[in-house]
Amino acid sequence: METRIGIFLCNCGGGMKNIDFDAVAEKVARMPGVTCVNLVSHLCLDEGREKMIASIREENLDRVIVAACSPEFKEHIFRQALEDAGLNGHLLAMANIREQCSWAHEGDVTEKAVELIKMATNRARLLQPLERKELPVNREVLVIGGGFSAIDTALHLSRLGLRTTLLEKEAVLGTGTGEWQSLHGFDNSSMTAAVEGDRNIDVLASARMTAAEGTIGDFTVTITREGEEISRKYGAIVLATGFRTELAPTSTLKLRTQAEPISGISIVSQEQLFHMLHNSIVEAKPRTIGFMFDFSDENSRFPTLTTLNNALAAKNKWGSEIYIFCKNVKVDSEGAEKLYREARECGVVFLKCETTPRMSMDNGRVAVEARDVFLGEDTVIACDLLVAEELLLPIAGTETLSSLLNIRLDSRGFYQDENVHLYPVASEKKGVFVIGWCRGNLDMGRVLTDISSVVMSVHGLLSSGKILVEVERVKVDPQKCVACLTCIRVCPHGAIQLVRVDGDKEVAGISDLACDACGICSAICPAKAIKFQGYRDEEILAQIEAIGES
Amino acid sequence: MNGCIVAFCCEHSAYPAADLAGRLRLHYPESLRVIRVPCAGRVDVIHILKAFENGASAVLVLGCEDGACHHITGNTRAKERVKYCNMLLKEVEVDGRPVAMFNLSPNTPHKFVRAVNEITKIIKESGR
Numbered sequence: 077m078e079t080r081i082g083i084f085l086c087n088c089g090g091g092m093k094n095i096d097f098d099a100v101a102e103k104v105a106r107m108p109g110v111t112c113v114n115l116v117s118h119l120c121l122d123e124g125r126e127k128m129i130a131s132i133r134e135e136n137l138d139r140v141i142v143a144a145c146s147p148e149f150k151e152h153i154f155r156q157a158l159e160d161a162g163l164n165g166h167l168l169a170m171a172n173i174r175e176q177c178s179w180a181h182e183g184d185v186t187e188k189a190v191e192l193i194k195m196a197t198n199r200a201r202l203l204q205p206l207e208r209k210e211l212p213v214n215r216e217v218l219v220i221g222g223g224f225s226a227i228d229t230a231l232h233l234s235r236l237g238l239r240t241t242l243l244e245k246e247a248v249l250g251t252g253t254g255e256w257q258s259l260h261g262f263d264n265s266s267m268t269a270a271v272e273g274d275r276n277i278d279v280l281a282s283a284r285m286t287a288a289e290g291t292i293g294d295f296t297v298t299i300t301r302e303g304e305e306i307s308r309k310y311g312a313i314v315l316a317t318g319f320r321t322e323l324a325p326t327s328t329l330k331l332r333t334q335a336e337p338i339s340g341i342s343i344v345s346q347e348q349l350f351h352m353l354h355n356s357i358v359e360a361k362p363r364t365i366g367f368m369f370d371f372s373d374e375n376s377r378f379p380t381l382t383t384l385n386n387a388l389a390a391k392n393k394w395g396s397e398i399y400i401f402c403k404n405v406k407v408d409s410e411g412a413e414k415l416y417r418e419a420r421e422c423g424v425v426f427l428k429c430e431t432t433p434r435m436s437m438d439n440g441r442v443a444v445e446a447r448d449v450f451l452g453e454d455t456v457i458a459c460d461l462l463v464a465e466e467l468l469l470p471i472a473g474t475e476t477l478s479s480l481l482n483i484r485l486d487s488r489g490f491y492q493d494e495n496v497h498l499y500p501v502a503s504e505k506k507g508v509f510v511i512g513w514c515r516g517n518l519d520m521g522r523v524l525t526d527i528s529s530v531v532m533s534v535h536g537l538l539s540s541g542k543i544l545v546e547v548e549r550v551k552v553d554p555q556k557c558v559a560c561l562t563c564i565r566v567c568p569h570g571a572i573q574l575v576r577v578d579g580d581k582e583v584a585g586i587s588d589l590a591c592d593a594c595g596i597c598s599a600i601c602p603a604k605a606i607k608f609q610g611y612r613d614e615e616i617l618a619q620i621e622a623i624g625e626s
Numbered sequence: 627m628n629g630c631i632v633a634f635c636c637e638h639s640a641y642p643a644a645d646l647a648g649r650l651r652l653h654y655p656e657s658l659r660v661i662r663v664p665c666a667g668r669v670d671v672i673h674i675l676k677a678f679e680n681g682a683s684a685v686l687v688l689g690c691e692d693g694a695c696h697h698i699t700g701n702t703r704a705k706e707r708v709k710y711c712n713m714l715l716k717e718v719e720v721d722g723r724p725v726a727m728f729n730l731s732p733n734t735p736h737k738f739v740r741a742v743n744e745i746t747k748i749i750k751e752s753g754r
Contacts, residue, residue: 146645147662148637172660175648181656188656195659484698504698568698594697595668599707611668616661620676623630623659 079201080111082137083193084128086119086144092178096186100143103190107197111135120150125157132161139200143171143193164205166546166610171196194625198618206549206609210542211589213293214311215239217534220285220477221316222249225512225523227267229314232531234276238538241278241308242271243299245473248281280306284473288313288480291571291590292507293543311538312507313481314530315491317471317514321345324372324465343442343462346382353389361394362460366444369465370403371432375488375517379466380406384415386463387424398424399457401433401446409519427455435462468517481508482570491515501530505570506590509533545588549609550598556605557583563597563606572597631658631745632677633686636666638696639732640688647735654742657683666690666727667700674711678723684745685711687727688738694731701729722752 083104087097097115105113112135116124119142132140140163142154147170155165171192177185215238219230222244230240242249249271250264271277283301290296295313299306323345344352352358367383370376387398400419405426407413420426433446442462447454470489478485483503486493492503493516501509511526512518518526537543552563554577563584564572569592575585584606586597598606604613635641641662647654663669666689674685687708689701708727715723728741 146641146648148642148645172645175645176660177648179648179651180644180654182653185656191659195661498696566699566703568700592697594665594700595663596665596697596700596703599668599670600703608664608668611664613670613672616663616673617676619661620632620673620680620682623632623677623680623682 079109079139080135080137081107081109081139081141081197081200082111082131082135083113083141083143083197084119084131085113085115086124086142087115087117088145088174089117092174094181094183094185095173095178095189096184099186100189100193104193104197107194109139109201110197111137119144120153125153125160128154128157129161132158132163138163138167139203140168141171141193141196141200142168143173143189143196145174146170146172146176166206167200167203169196169200169203191623191625195619195622198622199615202612202615202618204609207547208544209547209588210544211293212542213538213589214295214309215538215541216241216308216310217312217314217538218243218295218297218308218310219314219316221318221512221514222246222251222281223316223318223512224250224267225318225527226314226316227271228527229316229511229530230277231267231270231274232527233534234274236531236535236539237276238535239276239278241280241310243283243285244279244281245284246281249279285477285480291587292505292537293589295507312509312534314509314511314534315477315481315503315514316512317474317477319468319490319513320471321347321466322469324368324467343464346379346386346463346466349386349390349461349463350382353386353393358394360460362390362396364397364399364441364457364459365390365461365463366442366457366459367398367400367463368402368433368444369400370406371429371465373467374403375468376402376404377406377409377412377517377519378468378513381409381412381415381519383463384412384419387419388415388422391419391422391424396460399444399459400424400426401429401444402426403429410521412519468513470514474514481505483508483510486516499529499533501526501533504568506592507537543589547588549588549593550586550591550595551607551609552584552586553605553607554578554581554583556603558603558605559583560602562600562602566596566600568592568594568596629657629749630682631655631684631686631742631749632682633658633660633688633742634663634666634669634673635660636689636696636700637662637664639690639730640666640728640738642732643688643730643735643738646733647738650735652735652739654739655746657746658742665695665697665700666704667695667697669704669707671707671711671714674708674725675714678715678720682723683749684723685725686741686745687725688741689727689729691729691731701727724748724752 101113118124159165173189217240219226220243230242233240249268286300287298293311295310369379427448429446433444436443441458443458445456491510501511509530511530512523571587571590574582595608598608677685695701705727711725730737
């Protein structure tokens with residue numbers, strides 16, 4: 077059967093003055109297979125769409141070309157119009173004659189517009205309809221971690237009616253949250269109690285994930301607890317493993333071995349100082365305290381907060397003289413600017429240094445030698461207590477988890493935080509989410525935002541128990557596939573697995589749920605066995621052939 | 627299509643950048659023909675060579691910035707393929723037909739225009 081192509085030209089209400097639409101209509105009407113050409117002034121508005129739907133029905137069209145604005149904008153509207161007219165939405169091709177033709181050039185561009193429409197028409201001839209189908213998904217969620225963000229996420233999800241499992245490697249929940257509790261005023265015990273009382277939340281403590289396979293909606297996870305293996309199925313996995321801190325290696329460690337923590341003089345970590353301030357009795361109040369941060373690691377949003385909080389607490393409790401050595405104070409987190417002002421007002425001295433200060437033990441005190449960039453002079457300050465710079469590092473086991481789930485780590489070893497194209501809590505693998513401190517250096521406000529967004533995303537995905545997907549958008553031809561595994565290796569979303577067809581032949585199979593439609597596999601397949609509907613080789617080559625035809 | 631420049635534009639970065647260039651009325655040579663691809667990694671050697679076979683004077687592959695590819699590795703794969711294409715073209719002695727890969731993000735229309743102008747300059751210098 078011959079294709080019946082309908083072309084819809086939209087002049088955007090006269091927004092494209094350098095295109096002669098009548099000439100375009102006349103020229104494109106002569107192309108083979110073109111049944112009708114319609115000139116509309118606002119195709120994206122209701123009346124334009126109605127006209128389009130009527131025309132598709134009247135002329136019995138089976139391919140539609142829309143020559144208008146960029147597909148980035150309105151493609152979904154026109155697709156919907158096709159669906160409304162009873163045609164598959166994937167039988168639409170758009171020619172971008174506004175942004176990339178009329179508006180991008182001066183002078184008459186009628187010729188280019190005609191050519192762009194020809195390119196789209198050539199592609200449209202080869203387009204094939206895509207079916208949509210609802211696939212069932214498992215409604216259970218696995219949250220890995222036992223800290224604040226993990227517990228809070230589990231509580232939220234449970235309230236929304238999704239069964240959740242909390243997987244914690246320690247024996248009890250909330251062990252890693254010590255420093256934060258008082259710092260941010262949340263109570264650990266009430267949260268863990270809430271988890272215990274929640275019948276929708278299952279806690280697996282002293283347990284680890286040892287294997288994971290499957291894709292969104294259908295993950296099979298093997299959990300090892302006290303030597304025994306449990307296999308469970310989940311629809312989504314949320315990673316909320318947090319971070320750990322370590323004293324920066326810059327000469328601090330060497331000194332640290334000489335210094336006795338807490339009693340008398342010492343070099344301490346933020347957490348130790350916190351305990352000195354709040355929990356233990358200190359015999360001799362330190363008269364001078366030095367803080368250091370932002371030298372080894374510039375991602376110091378969180379260290380800035382802890383430093384300011386602890387410095388203020390020390391000032392109030394002990395009345396010590398406080399010197400803060402840092403490169404920059406980063407006050408972009410909520411409340412940090414206020415803390416900074418308070419600290420300045422009560423006499424905390426900030427010394428901005430470009431290089432890490434030199435430290436030496438001097439008569440039981442720590443002498444810090446730094447060059448202040450504003451004074452331009454070397455300053456030596458003898459501190460009774462030095463709070464060393466801390467590095468924020470991913471917790472042990474992050475690498476194992478990332479390789480089990482097949483998601484990548486950034487240059488600092490955290491879960492994907494550098495890729496600006498991924499939404500904050502999403503990972504490159506659909507159905508695996510990363511939230512809180514394990515994806516980078518956040519403050520409390522940002523962690524809360526993470527929790528809300530992950531709860532929304534997971535709920536949106538799993539709540540109905542099924543997901544609507546386009547079936548076989550990217551498809552492997554089992555006759556051509558030789559199971560060379562190239563596509564399985566290159567797929568950035570882990571969507572391809574070996575599947576068995578006709579008895580015992582194994583070929584690559586693409587999960588419609590997990591596929592993100594990038595087409596990397598179809599470009600790399602040596603046997604050309606993978607077809608990406610809409611962007612098949614034929615469709616791309618047909619567009620190229622149309623260039624300069626006239 | 628004598629003298630045309632074919633640009634394969636990733637729909638996550640270069641394509642919106644091209645749109646934005648239009649919206650800002652940043653002008654570039656009319657000979658540019660954009661082909662929208664879901665990721666620069668979708669562009670295969672055959673697509674680039676076909677463009678030359680049809681008489682294109684240059685091919686651009688435009689993808690996301692390094693380390694910011696929506697599909698993680700698509701832009702690096704495209705870069706490798708562009709390199710391979712250049713090698714092929716050299717081997718069959720059709721030098722002087724440039725294939726170039728540029729990385730940009732969706733909010734950098736100026737970079738898009740600069741890429742087009744750069745390749746146009748190269749074509750002019752080689753006298754094609």
